[in-house]
Amino acid sequence: MSDSFPSARAALLDHLPKDLILARYQMAAGAELTSGKFASPESSAALVANAFGFFADRPGLLCLPCPPLAAGEARAVYLEVEMRFPWRGGRHPWLDVAIETETALIGVESKRYEPFRKGRPESFSDAYCRPVWGDAMAPFEAMRDALRGGRCFRFLNACQLVKHAFGLRTQAKRQGRRVTLLYLYAEPAAFPDGRPIPPGEIAAHRAELADFTTEVTTSAVEVVFCSLSWRELLQHWATVPTLADHTAAFRARFEV
Numbered sequence: 701m702s703d704s705f706p707s708a709r710a711a712l713l714d715h716l717p718k719d720l721i722l723a724r725y726q727m728a729a730g731a732e733l734t735s736g737k738f739a740s741p742e743s744s745a746a747l748v749a750n751a752f753g754f755f756a757d758r759p760g761l762l763c764l765p766c767p768p769l770a771a772g773e774a775r776a777v778y779l780e781v782e783m784r785f786p787w788r789g790g791r792h793p794w795l796d797v798a799i800e801t802e803t804a805l806i807g808v809e810s811k812r813y814e815p816f817r818k819g820r821p822e823s824f825s826d827a828y829c830r831p832v833w834g835d836a837m838a839p840f841e842a843m844r845d846a847l848r849g850g851r852c853f854r855f856l857n858a859c860q861l862v863k864h865a866f867g868l869r870t871q872a873k874r875q876g877r878r879v880t881l882l883y884l885y886a887e888p889a890a891f892p893d894g895r896p897i898p899p900g901e902i903a904a905h906r907a908e909l910a911d912f913t914t915e916v917t918t919s920a921v922e923v924v925f926c927s928l929s930w931r932e933l934l935q936h937w938a939t940v941p942t943l944a945d946h947t948a949a950f951r952a953r954f955e956v
Contacts, residue, residue, distance in 0.1 A: 707739035708732075711746045712753065713949050721753040721779060728780035728794060741892035744812040745780075747930075747954055748796045752777060752808070754946050761943065762799065765936045766928045767806060767880045769799070776800040783807065783867030786832045790825070793860075793867040796884075805877040807868045810884040810930075812956070815855040815905045816897050822859035824848050833866060834873075836922035840865045843916055855905035858912055865916070865923040872923075883909065883927040886956040930956035 705722060712718050725732050725745065732738040732745045739746070755762040755777040762774045781798035797808035824844055833841060843851075844862050851858075865881050872879035885905070890896045909927055916925050934956070937947040 705733045705738075707736060708746075711739045711743070711750075713750050713953060715946065715949060716750065716753045717757050720756045721749050724756070724779040725749070728782075742813050744810055744814060745796070747812050747886070747956070748808075748810045749779060750950055750954065751930075751933075752779060752797045754943075759799075763936070763940060763943075764799075764806075764882070764928075765932065766926045767804075767882065767924065769801070769806070771940070771942070773801045774799050775802065781807075783864065783871045785827075785867060786870050787827065787830075790827060793863045795864060795868070800875075800877070803877055804880065805868065805872045805875060806880045806882060807864060808882045808884055809861065809864055810886075811857075812886045813888060813891060813897075814857070815885070816891075816901055821852075822857060822863075824859065824862075828863070828866070833869065834922060836920055837866070837869060839916040839918050839921050840923065843912070853908045853912070855901065856908040856912055858908075861912065861925075862916075865925065869923050878924075879922065880924045880926060883925070884930060884933065885909070885927065886930045888955060 708722060709718055712721060722733065725738065737743055737745070755774070756779065759774040759777040760772050762777055763769055763771045778798045780794060780796065782792055782794050784792045795807040796810045799806040799808070824847065828844060840862050843858065847859050847862070861881065861883065868879050868881055887902050888897060913925055913927060934947055934951060937943040
């Protein structure tokens, strides 16, 4: 691994466990390394790898403001994790990060420039309507049905988030853990080529996120959904002495 993917290796901060991080992406779907996408200035994977790769071999240092996670609680932090549905065939979702504590599973889905690009929206096949999600996933099933019926989010990939919630629920049920889906989003002022991202689009993304959160949140829902901006995460990490140097190095490389 030491001589493989030199551009991807160069995209990682020098203080990180590079071999461990690259091994995770080499095993994952998406061909981030072989395609060269990982080294792109727009790479969302590189953003996640440089931030959370720090905890790959020291999970106990990780802390989060949302969901509340204190240092010492995380037992494992994995990059690029497949969350399989309760069936064998078809495609299954991959989350950017999975965090395990003694009693909880936290899945992290990160977005960088994706909300502000023009792309074809995802959809649901009939398989997602199978009665396999249990009684406590009704809000996500209602969102699925609304999206299948024509509900449209312009900036938020609501369909992907529902699929992640279903995958996380399946995995957590097998492990006997509580489950949270964390949506971690950047709000860059411009693309790397200098094209500005209109403030109105950033505000619209936030508004759609607020609507989605309200609609999938009930006291009985099995997957707790929460969101956090990259800026808020880094502000939190900057106050933690054991993470201050890592945060400063990350901020020097990435604009979020």
